[in-house]
Amino acid sequence: xxxxxxxxxxxxxxxxxxxxxxxxxxxxLEAQLERDAGLxxxxxxxxxxxxxxxxxxxxxxxxxxxxxxxxxxxxxxxxRLERRGLVRREPDPDDRRSTRAVxxxxxYRLLVAVAPAHVALVRRLVFDDxxxxxxxxxxxxxNRIVTRLDEAGA
Amino acid sequence: xxxxxxxxxxxxxxxxxxxxxxxxxxxxLEAQLERDAGLxxxxxxxxxxxxxxxxxxxxxxxxxxxxxxxxxxxxxxxxRLERRGLVRREPDPDDRRSTRAVxxxxxYRLLVAVAPAHVALVRRLVFDDxxxxxxxxxxxxxNRIVTRLDEAGA
DNA sequence: ACCCGATACGTGAATGTTCAACCATCGTAG
DNA sequence: CTACGATGGTTGAACATTCACGTATCGGGT
Numbered sequence: 001x002x003x004x005x006x007x008x009x010x011x012x013x014x015x016x017x018x019x020x021x022x023x024x025x026x027x028x029l030e031a032q033l034e035r036d037a038g039l040x041x042x043x044x045x046x047x048x049x050x051x052x053x054x055x056x057x058x059x060x061x062x063x064x065x066x067x068x069x070x071x072x073x074x075x076x077x078x079x080r081l082e083r084r085g086l087v088r089r090e091p092d093p094d095d096r097r098s099t100r101a102v103x104x105x106x107x108y109r110l111l112v113a114v115a116p117a118h119v120a121l122v123r124r125l126v127f128d129d130x131x132x133x134x135x136x137x138x139x140x141x142x143n144r145i146v147t148r149l150d151e152a153g154a
Numbered sequence: 155x156x157x158x159x160x161x162x163x164x165x166x167x168x169x170x171x172x173x174x175x176x177x178x179x180x181x182x183l184e185a186q187l188e189r190d191a192g193l194x195x196x197x198x199x200x201x202x203x204x205x206x207x208x209x210x211x212x213x214x215x216x217x218x219x220x221x222x223x224x225x226x227x228x229x230x231x232x233x234r235l236e237r238r239g240l241v242r243r244e245p246d247p248d249d250r251r252s253t254r255a256v257x258x259x260x261x262y263r264l265l266v267a268v269a270p271a272h273v274a275l276v277r278r279l280v281f282d283d284x285x286x287x288x289x290x291x292x293x294x295x296x297n298r299i300v301t302r303l304d305e306a307g308a
Numbered sequence: 309a310c311c312c313g314a315t316a317c318g319t320g321a322a323t324g325t326t327c328a329a330c331c332a333t334c335g336t337a338g
Numbered sequence: 339c340t341a342c343g344a345t346g347g348t349t350g351a352a353c354a355t356t357c358a359c360g361t362a363t364c365g366g367g368t
Contacts, residue, residue: 007277010289010290010293011289014281014289014292015276017293018293019199020222021299022179023180024222024303025176026177028306059316061316061317068174071316072318072358073354073355074317076319076354076355077355095363096362096363096364097363099316119160119161124302124306125299127165127168128302132164135164135168137291137292137295138172138291139168139171141288142168144284145179145279148280148282149279152182194324213346214347215346215347225346226347226348227324229349230325230349231324231325234324250332251332251334252346253348309368310368311366311368313365314364315362315364315365316361316362316364317360317362318361319358319359319360320359321359322356322358324356325353329349329351330347331347332346332348333344333347335342335343336340336342336343337340337341337342338339
């Protein structure tokens with residue numbers, strides 16, 4: 001931390017804009033999911049992640065990696081989804097420490113029902129009026145930040 | 155919602171990258187603030203917001219607007235900061251419904267102590283290795299998204 | 309065969325956030 | 339001046355997340 005830490009005027013403006021996106025965009029997306037399906041942001045992406053897996057099944061610890069979510073949180077979250085019948089647990093035959101989460105029919109139907117509106121909102125908030133060049137630059141910037149996060153071990 | 159809602163391959167990749175930034179960057183910044191000062195992300199920005207005001211004082215409802223934070227949450231949050239002696243409440247002489255939050259000396263000292271490391275982390279995660287052009291494009295994209303959020307009333 | 313650290317969860321208490329009331333004050337239309 | 343809706347803020351219960359710990363299993367080394 002020896003070097004001058006302060007941001008330039010330009011960087012400050014960029015950071016303020018990015019910070020507002022960071023705090024408000026997830027809130028806006030979550031609000032819609034909550035209204036339409038009673039799902040939180042993380043809950044939606046857990047269901048979506050499950051639906052991408054073969055057999056709509058995945059080991060819980062693997063799911064935690066994909067979602068960058070702690071095991072404990074995921075365990076509570078899956079318990080909630082299980083109470084609502086959207087997911088069920090199943091012992092993993094290959095490793096008896098392990099538990100697999102399986103998307104139920106009902107969970108899949110809910111996901112299919114709510115996904116279009118969610119994607120449409122993402123399109124409206126993020127991609128409408130974003131040029132191909134702008135999009136490519138945004139993706140590169142985001143990927144660079146993710147790389148830094150990985151390096152920092154977050 | 156009549157139009158085709160799905161994202162193209164490219165948009166999907168961009169969204170995945172942005173989503174990871176959305177979920178992991180605030181977590182990383184908060185983790186550092188928590189370690190160094192026992193402060194959450196929102197608590198830090200509330201203290202920082204206060205230190206920008208003349209007299210280190212601001213009406214609570216005004217602070218809620220700036221932080222895009224609900225009054226109830228802010229009220230609880232300020233109560234916590236008050237218990238730790240970082241902030242105090244003060245009746246507003248101009249409007250007796252209103253309460254003003256004032257940054258204490260101790261709160262200001264904590265903020266000054268923790269800010270450099272926080273800013274340095276922002277610099278490392280976001281700005282190092284981001285070209286001036288890339289930064290400008292990122293800022294424009296972020297501002298466009300904020301505009302959409304405002305339009306959507308979020 | 310046995311021990312020991314690592315891995316994969318589950319659980320309960322503590323903490324933080326949201327939601328739905330509530331009260332006091334303000335501005336204003338009648 | 340008074341009644342009434344709007345504004346500013348607090349509070350407590352419900353819910354979600356984090357933290358610390360407990361349990362069971364696995365994969366070696368010896």
